[in-house]
Amino acid sequence: MTPVHSTPPADLSQLGLRERKKIKTRTAIRDATYALIEEQGYEATTVEQIAERAEVSPSTVFRYFPTKEDIVLTDEYDPVMLEELLARPADEPWMESVRHILHRALDVSAVEQEVTRLRARLMIQVPAVRARMMESMSVTGRLLAGAIAERTGRDADDLEVRVLTMSLLGGLTEMYQYWAENGMRDDLHGLTDRALHVLEHGLPPKKP
Amino acid sequence: MTPVHSTPPADLSQLGLRERKKIKTRTAIRDATYALIEEQGYEATTVEQIAERAEVSPSTVFRYFPTKEDIVLTDEYDPVMLEELLARPADEPWMESVRHILHRALDVSAVEQEVTRLRARLMIQVPAVRARMMESMSVTGRLLAGAIAERTGRDADDLEVRVLTMSLLGGLTEMYQYWAENGMRDDLHGLTDRALHVLEHGLPPKKP
DNA sequence: CTAGCTTTTGAGAGTTACTCTCATTTCATG
DNA sequence: CATGAAATGAGAGTAACTCTCAAAAGCTAG
Numbered sequence: 001m002t003p004v005h006s007t008p009p010a011d012l013s014q015l016g017l018r019e020r021k022k023i024k025t026r027t028a029i030r031d032a033t034y035a036l037i038e039e040q041g042y043e044a045t046t047v048e049q050i051a052e053r054a055e056v057s058p059s060t061v062f063r064y065f066p067t068k069e070d071i072v073l074t075d076e077y078d079p080v081m082l083e084e085l086l087a088r089p090a091d092e093p094w095m096e097s098v099r100h101i102l103h104r105a106l107d108v109s110a111v112e113q114e115v116t117r118l119r120a121r122l123m124i125q126v127p128a129v130r131a132r133m134m135e136s137m138s139v140t141g142r143l144l145a146g147a148i149a150e151r152t153g154r155d156a157d158d159l160e161v162r163v164l165t166m167s168l169l170g171g172l173t174e175m176y177q178y179w180a181e182n183g184m185r186d187d188l189h190g191l192t193d194r195a196l197h198v199l200e201h202g203l204p205p206k207k208p
Numbered sequence: 209m210t211p212v213h214s215t216p217p218a219d220l221s222q223l224g225l226r227e228r229k230k231i232k233t234r235t236a237i238r239d240a241t242y243a244l245i246e247e248q249g250y251e252a253t254t255v256e257q258i259a260e261r262a263e264v265s266p267s268t269v270f271r272y273f274p275t276k277e278d279i280v281l282t283d284e285y286d287p288v289m290l291e292e293l294l295a296r297p298a299d300e301p302w303m304e305s306v307r308h309i310l311h312r313a314l315d316v317s318a319v320e321q322e323v324t325r326l327r328a329r330l331m332i333q334v335p336a337v338r339a340r341m342m343e344s345m346s347v348t349g350r351l352l353a354g355a356i357a358e359r360t361g362r363d364a365d366d367l368e369v370r371v372l373t374m375s376l377l378g379g380l381t382e383m384y385q386y387w388a389e390n391g392m393r394d395d396l397h398g399l400t401d402r403a404l405h406v407l408e409h410g411l412p413p414k415k416p
Numbered sequence: 417c418t419a420g421c422t423t424t425t426g427a428g429a430g431t432t433a434c435t436c437t438c439a440t441t442t443c444a445t446g
Numbered sequence: 447c448a449t450g451a452a453a454t455g456a457g458a459g460t461a462a463c464t465c466t467c468a469a470a471a472g473c474t475a476g
Contacts, residue, residue, distance in 0.1 A: 135338070161411065162383075163382050163402075166382035170376075171372070174371050175367065178371075192244065203360055
């Protein structure tokens with residue numbers, strides 16, 4: 001179907017043939033998975049089918065992705081985003097930095113609309129996917145905690161930093177879920193700002 | 209919410225023989241599971257072994273608990289806690305109410321120290337358990353969101369309420385994780401207050 | 417207490433994600 | 447081209463679930 005690529009801007013050539021082939025296999029597996037899921041749904045799609053369509057053996061699929069959920073969810077953008085976060089001016093309030101890279105991330109993901117939406121759908125429909133997503137959230141949390149810790153002159157293992165970081169991610173994830181549940185109609189930029197506002201200042205006065 | 213207890217305060221007799229047997233089976237399965245995990249660890253413990261020790265068939269185990277993780281994690285206290293939350297004076301600030309029931313929950317779970325600690329250990333060691341825990345967190349989140357919404361005169365589906373609620377749970381879960389990772393030495397009451405303080409007022413000035 | 421109904425249980429077969437091992441192929445390098 | 451290293455495929459194995467169906471156990475009327 002539509003060939004999508006969650007692959008980072010890789011300088012494809014200039015790498016050994018081996019490396020290039022690995023990348024090709026990786027995206028072949030992913031594309032096959034996306035296509036099959038669109039056709040039949042997540043549960044109905046077996047790894048064997050994925051392997052077949054990607055023209056590799058099932059063993060290979062598992063070599064590239066530890067779990068079925070990972071095929072859908074794994075992307076290589078986390079480190080990129082972290083880098084951008086660290087590149088922000090050191091005297092900028094960390095909340096401001098976070099806001100910045102979130103909007104950046106939205107711009108990037110807007111390019112891959114289909115994947116973004118597929119993921120959102122799977123997130124609300126398939127528990128295993130949602131679970132895996134939250135798992136990866138705590139990994140992201142560690143990265144983010146490091147950055148926030150640096151900004152605030154604290155330790156990354158500091159209780160306060162950790163709590164703050166995960167509360168942030170928890171809130172943002174919920175916002176994403178909200179968006180997905182409501183037919184993905186709302187503008188994610190707007191939702192993000194509203195979410196961040198709550199996280200920073202608490203509940204605003206209601207306006208009925 | 210913080211995981212507590214396994215067996216509900218059941219008025220055991222007065223129920224039909226059928227119901228009593230079901231409760232017995234339930235706890236038999238749970239006890240068998242706890243024991244086996246202590247002996248061999250989580251992964252090494254198969255459902256078949258659990259069934260054998262609990263003297264039921266594997267089919268029955270799955271009838272009582274949808275997944276292996278649920279045997280360890282499921283408890284019936286969430287509704288009880290929610291009730292207590294709703295019972296708090298309506299004019300009390302919701303954050304204060306939350307603080308109250310959290311400390312209450314800690315007192316309750318202190319009674320079943322071993323289970324609490326086993327769960328904490330599993331949470332940091334077994335990804336599947338952690339994932340399932342987070343899953344249940346979002347269910348709890350719905351309940352909590354309802355309560356907070358009522359207090360603040362908002363809708364439970366309100367974005368702001370949902371974001372706030374999940375950020376709260378995210379932060380508290382991280383606190384729990386922190387406690388578990390650090391050998392469960394710290395006093396959970398103290399950690400809870402620190403966490404809630406961060407969630408309410410942001411990072412306090414550091415004291416190095 | 418028994419007859420008949422409903423609920424719970426066990427046995428067994430089947431599916432699928434994932435793991436491990438080993439032989440074979442495919443690329444890299446001197 | 448030869449030699450070593452890495453990637454692949456084939457196959458067998460495990461364990462968590464799911465489904466089905468028949469036997470057993472508790473409930474309820476007469």
